[in-house]
Amino acid sequence: MSLRWLPADLLTGPFTLDVARGAGVPQWRLRDAALHIPTRSVRSAAPVEDVFARATAFRAALPDDIAFSHVTAAQLWGLALPDVVAAQTELDVLRVTHRNRIRRTGCNGHRGLEARGTAIRLGLPLTGLVDTWVDLGEVLDRGLFRDDLVVVGDEVATRLAGPPDPGSDLPDWSIGPVLLRQALSRRVRPRGGVVLGSALELVRAPVRSPMETRARLMFVRAGFPEPMVNRDVHGRDGQWLLEGDLVWEAQRVVGEYQGRDHASIRQRSYDADRRAVADDEDWTVLEIYAADVYQPGRRIACLRRFARALDLDPAGLEIR
Known part of the structure; x- marks a missing residue:
C-alpha cells in the first residue's frame, strides 16, 4: 500500500500519534494498514525489525528520563552475547529509583538509573559500558553464564584501554579491568554479584574476539598455566x-x-608463512578451531595436543 499521503518528515522514522496529528494527519489515516505499530501510540512507515529500530520506536513514546539498559544496552553497544540472549526482543528500560518503573508491553522496566553512568549511542540514551556489564549479572536467568560475562568483560575492558604510557605506543590494557572492578564495587549487594566477581577475576585485555576468550577459558578450566593474550x-x-x-x-x-x-587462501598462506618463521625460531604455533572448544572429542584432542607441546602431564589436568 502507498503512504504518499504521509508528510515526508514522517517517512524517515517512527513517530507518535500526537506528532502526526500536529503535522495535519487526520485520525482515520493513522489506522492505515500500511503503517507499522511497534508499540502503543507509535507508528512507522518502515518495518521495525532490529533492536535499534525497536528502541528508536519505543523511545518516541517513553518519558525523557530513561536509558536503555541490561541486555538492550549490550545489544546496542554491539557486545557479543549468546544467540539466545542476543535474540531477545523485549527492551530493558531503566529509570531513577524514585520514579515508577516503565510498564509497557515489550519493555522490562528497571530502576536505579542514578547509580549508573550513561552515554548516547546511535542517538539513544544507554547505560555506559561498565555498568551495562554489571547489569548483565541481574539477568543470568535469561541464558547467561559466567563464561558469557567473561567474554563481554574482555570486550569491554579492551574497548576501555587507557592512553599509552610515556615512551610506549601501546594502550594501557590494565585500565579496563580496573574500571569494571570499580563499577561492581559501587553496587550494594548486586544481583549476580558472586558470578560477576568470579568472572571479573578472569577478565583480560586486549582480546580480539569472543572465541579467543572461550579458548583461553577452556585451557584455564582444564588446569593449564594461563596464557598471555595477544x-x-x-x-x-x-x-x-x-x-x-x-x-x-x-x-x-x-x-x-x-x-x-x-x-x-590468501590469509591461510600468510598464516602458514608466519608459522614457518616462528618454527625457525623454536616457537610452536598450534591452531584452535571452534569445534575444538565446543565438541567434546575435538576438545580432548586439542587439550592433549597443547599438553604435549607445553610438556605437561595430562594426568594432572582436567582434560574432558
Missing part, C-alpha cells in the same frame, strides 16, 4: 615475529584461533 612473539635476536592470540612465553608455544577471517 602478545608479541620475538625471535632469539629480539626481532618481532608475530602477535599470538594465546602465548605461553616460557614454553615458546602459541595458540592461534582460526575464525572465519582466516578462511581465505
Whole structure:
C-alpha cells in the first residue's frame, strides 16, 4: 500500500500519534494498514525489525528520563552475547529509583538509573559500558553464564584501554579491568554479584574476539598455566615475529584461533608463512578451531595436543 499521503518528515522514522496529528494527519489515516505499530501510540512507515529500530520506536513514546539498559544496552553497544540472549526482543528500560518503573508491553522496566553512568549511542540514551556489564549479572536467568560475562568483560575492558604510557605506543590494557572492578564495587549487594566477581577475576585485555576468550577459558578450566593474550612473539635476536592470540612465553608455544577471517587462501598462506618463521625460531604455533572448544572429542584432542607441546602431564589436568 502507498503512504504518499504521509508528510515526508514522517517517512524517515517512527513517530507518535500526537506528532502526526500536529503535522495535519487526520485520525482515520493513522489506522492505515500500511503503517507499522511497534508499540502503543507509535507508528512507522518502515518495518521495525532490529533492536535499534525497536528502541528508536519505543523511545518516541517513553518519558525523557530513561536509558536503555541490561541486555538492550549490550545489544546496542554491539557486545557479543549468546544467540539466545542476543535474540531477545523485549527492551530493558531503566529509570531513577524514585520514579515508577516503565510498564509497557515489550519493555522490562528497571530502576536505579542514578547509580549508573550513561552515554548516547546511535542517538539513544544507554547505560555506559561498565555498568551495562554489571547489569548483565541481574539477568543470568535469561541464558547467561559466567563464561558469557567473561567474554563481554574482555570486550569491554579492551574497548576501555587507557592512553599509552610515556615512551610506549601501546594502550594501557590494565585500565579496563580496573574500571569494571570499580563499577561492581559501587553496587550494594548486586544481583549476580558472586558470578560477576568470579568472572571479573578472569577478565583480560586486549582480546580480539569472543572465541579467543572461550579458548583461553577452556585451557584455564582444564588446569593449564594461563596464557598471555595477544602478545608479541620475538625471535632469539629480539626481532618481532608475530602477535599470538594465546602465548605461553616460557614454553615458546602459541595458540592461534582460526575464525572465519582466516578462511581465505590468501590469509591461510600468510598464516602458514608466519608459522614457518616462528618454527625457525623454536616457537610452536598450534591452531584452535571452534569445534575444538565446543565438541567434546575435538576438545580432548586439542587439550592433549597443547599438553604435549607445553610438556605437561595430562594426568594432572582436567582434560574432558
